[in-house]
Amino acid sequence: MPLNSSPRAATAGLLRAAGLVVVVLTCLVVASTHADAAPAGQAGLPGETIFQQKCIACHTIGGGRLVGPDLEGATDRRDPAWLKAFIAAPDKVLASGDPLAAQLLKESNNVPMPNLGLSAQEVDAVLQYLAAQGGTAVGNTAGAAQPTPTPVTMVAQTGDAPQGMLLFTGQVALQRGGTPCIACHSVEGAGLLGGGALGPDLTQVHARYGGDQGLGAALAGLPFPSMQSIFANKQLTPAEQADLLVYFAAADQEGRTPLPRRNLLVILGVGAGLAGALFAGMAFFWPRQRMSIAQRLRKYGKL
Amino acid sequence: MDWNTLFFVILPYVALALAIGVTIYRSVYRPFSISSLSSQLLERRQLFWGSISFHWGITIILTGHLVALFIPQSIVLWNAQPLRLYLLELSGIALGLWATAGLAILIWRRVTVGRIRVVSTPMDYVVLALLLVSLITGVITATVYRWGSYWFTGIFTPYIWSILTFRPDAAPLATLPLTIKLHVFNFYLLALAFAFSRLVHIIAWPLGYLLRPWQIVIGLRKARVVSQE
Numbered sequence: 001m002p003l004n005s006s007p008r009a010a011t012a013g014l015l016r017a018a019g020l021v022v023v024v025l026t027c028l029v030v031a032s033t034h035a036d037a038a039p040a041g042q043a044g045l046p047g048e049t050i051f052q053q054k055c056i057a058c059h060t061i062g063g064g065r066l067v068g069p070d071l072e073g074a075t076d077r078r079d080p081a082w083l084k085a086f087i088a089a090p091d092k093v094l095a096s097g098d099p100l101a102a103q104l105l106k107e108s109n110n111v112p113m114p115n116l117g118l119s120a121q122e123v124d125a126v127l128q129y130l131a132a133q134g135g136t137a138v139g140n141t142a143g144a145a146q147p148t149p150t151p152v153t154m155v156a157q158t159g160d161a162p163q164g165m166l167l168f169t170g171q172v173a174l175q176r177g178g179t180p181c182i183a184c185h186s187v188e189g190a191g192l193l194g195g196g197a198l199g200p201d202l203t204q205v206h207a208r209y210g211g212d213q214g215l216g217a218a219l220a221g222l223p224f225p226s227m228q229s230i231f232a233n234k235q236l237t238p239a240e241q242a243d244l245l246v247y248f249a250a251a252d253q254e255g256r257t258p259l260p261r262r263n264l265l266v267i268l269g270v271g272a273g274l275a276g277a278l279f280a281g282m283a284f285f286w287p288r289q290r291m292s293i294a295q296r297l298r299k300y301g302k303l
Numbered sequence: 304m305d306w307n308t309l310f311f312v313i314l315p316y317v318a319l320a321l322a323i324g325v326t327i328y329r330s331v332y333r334p335f336s337i338s339s340l341s342s343q344l345l346e347r348r349q350l351f352w353g354s355i356s357f358h359w360g361i362t363i364i365l366t367g368h369l370v371a372l373f374i375p376q377s378i379v380l381w382n383a384q385p386l387r388l389y390l391l392e393l394s395g396i397a398l399g400l401w402a403t404a405g406l407a408i409l410i411w412r413r414v415t416v417g418r419i420r421v422v423s424t425p426m427d428y429v430v431l432a433l434l435l436v437s438l439i440t441g442v443i444t445a446t447v448y449r450w451g452s453y454w455f456t457g458i459f460t461p462y463i464w465s466i467l468t469f470r471p472d473a474a475p476l477a478t479l480p481l482t483i484k485l486h487v488f489n490f491y492l493l494a495l496a497f498a499f500s501r502l503v504h505i506i507a508w509p510l511g512y513l514l515r516p517w518q519i520v521i522g523l524r525k526a527r528v529v530s531q532e
Contacts, residue, residue, distance in 0.1 A: 117477070170383050170453070182385065183453030191385035198448045198480075229475035230457040267396060267446055274397030275404065282355055292347065293519065 045122060047129025054116050055126070057221035058214070061133045067111050067214040069104065075131040088123045091115045109208045114225050158239075164247025165190060167240055178234035186263075187248070188256035194263040199226065201260060206245075206252035216245050310488050311473035315466050318494035325498030326506065339504035345418040353408030360402025361434075364441070367395060367452070372463055375456040382453050391452050396445050403438040410435065426500040433493050440486035448480060 058068040075083065078100075086093045086101060090113040094101045105112055118126065166172040169190055170180030181187075181202070186195030188203045195202075209215040219241040222231045236244070296303060330337050343350055371378050382388040410431050413419050445451050458475045465472040476484065496502060 169385050170379075170388075171385075173379075173383065179379075179454060179457030180383075182388070183382075183450055183457065191389070193385075193389050196448075196450045196454065198451075198454055226478035229461070229472075264446060267393065267449065270393050271396030271400050271446070274393065275400035278360075278397065278401045279352070279356065279404070282352070286351070286355060294522075 045125065047125035047127070047132075050118065050122055050126050051129055053221070054118075054223050057217045057223040058111075058113070061130070065210070066217050067108055067209050068113060069107065071130055072134045075127060080127070083127060084123055086113075087116075087126060088118060088120065089115055109210060111208050114223070116223070117225055159242030159244070159246030161243070161247045161250040164243035164245070164250075167243055168195075168247060174234070174240060175237050176234040178231050178236065181244070186258060186260065187251045188258045189251060189254065193266060194258075194260065197260055197264070201258040202248060202251075203256060203258045204252050206248040212245060212249065215248060216241065219244055307473050307477045310484070310491070311462075311476050312466070312471040314488070314491045315471075315494075318491040322494045322497040326503055329498055329503060330506070337503050337507050339501040340422070342419050342422060345422065346412060346416050349408055349412040349416070353405045353412055356401050356405030357409055358405075360398045360405060361438075363398050364395060364402065368455075371452065371455045372460055375460045378452055378456055382450075388450055388453065392445065392450050395452065396442065399438060399442045399445060403435075403442060406431070406434055406438055426496070430493075430496060430500045430502055433489060433496060436489045437486065437493060440482050440489060443482050444486055448483060 055071070058066050059071045060066060062070065062072040064070055082093075082098075082100065086098075090101065092115075094105060094112060163172065167174060168181045168185075168187060170182055174180060182191060182195040184196040184199035185202045186197065187201070188194065206212075206215050209218055219236060222228070222235070291299070293303065378391075381391060413423055413427065413431065458479070462473065462475050476487065493502065497505075
């Protein structure tokens, strides 16, 4: 770095900085093309596995609707190209103003289907699986074409709401080490300043997810893209699912209105107040540092 | 190859490699440049309000990030009572706002005080701008996307360890809001700038000052002027 600030040194510094930018960009471009050459991490999981992992929380095949529609015969009902586009990127199809997607959203209590990040291959695999489960088989030769209702992991109605609240707030740790709900979610009534706001408010989640069955399935699989990496190996235990389910049901019945904006204002206000207190503390505790030793010697005649 | 991989897997390695490599080079071949070139003698009143608030605020916040990275369980256990969670979060937000105000004073000082402007290099302004982005996105993350101290342990602790152990997995970041991504991306830009800017002074720990005998520096030239009067 230039120790003096003559125009020449400044120009040299700028040149060096520009050189650095070029080097970094080159590294990035080289690295990215190299990464392109590497095989894509997840090459085609079988459709059934994907369905069990990512779809089952909101959909059944022949078992009735949960949050999302029953997918029995979906491959017959819908245009294949539309199905493909929607499963691959439901958020984009919905944002494009697609009328069918809008209608499905309405039927699903306005719970949008998350983008599950499936590759084109995986979408095909899921579609094949769906077709094999009771729609028209598309290139399907396997004999497993009977429409077997998918077993929905039903959470036993043995939950305990107070215990669910303790799990929600983290006062009782989740057995498998998952991050407690309150980190990202709020339920009005839990905690003075509410829960987190990274994820959606869950005060009325029980109603939105269509009651016990829909929410129970969602709690069992937690199929939300932003939650999957956190809970991949730390799923909720059946007992925890039951407690949380009953807690959400109770919270919904209380009918409170979420107040995220009030919480935000309180937090900002208190934070700004404390920051002001820190400045006041500086004025009180650090005053001598504002004078140099020489000034202090001149003024007081001692250090 | 997607943006997520480019920004949160490749960029970190490029940035960290340059930060470490060039810093070592610089401390071996340009040892006396490991400094932030104090401007305290040029202006000290605004420096007091800006520097102390900025440095204490940012140091404590950075330490908080490191605690969440290295001993996440301590944060999880602390946060297990909502009141303690709120205490931690409000402290963090207060420190963040304190540091942001301090940085604003430092920027104001560097731009408006002529004596400081003269000794400023372009990189000084780059560093100030990056730090401002870092603090503003951090405060937004802490308030709008609360409670960061808690979800950091679920999202960022595994992510940063995946980078540090050379098994990079940026998938947890893909779905995060843009502000949080910008906060992380901006950190890597700071790491890129680290070795080429005044930021290197972070590795200079003047611990010797705590142990050495005190000394008073006397300006001879001024004394001579006084004696002539």
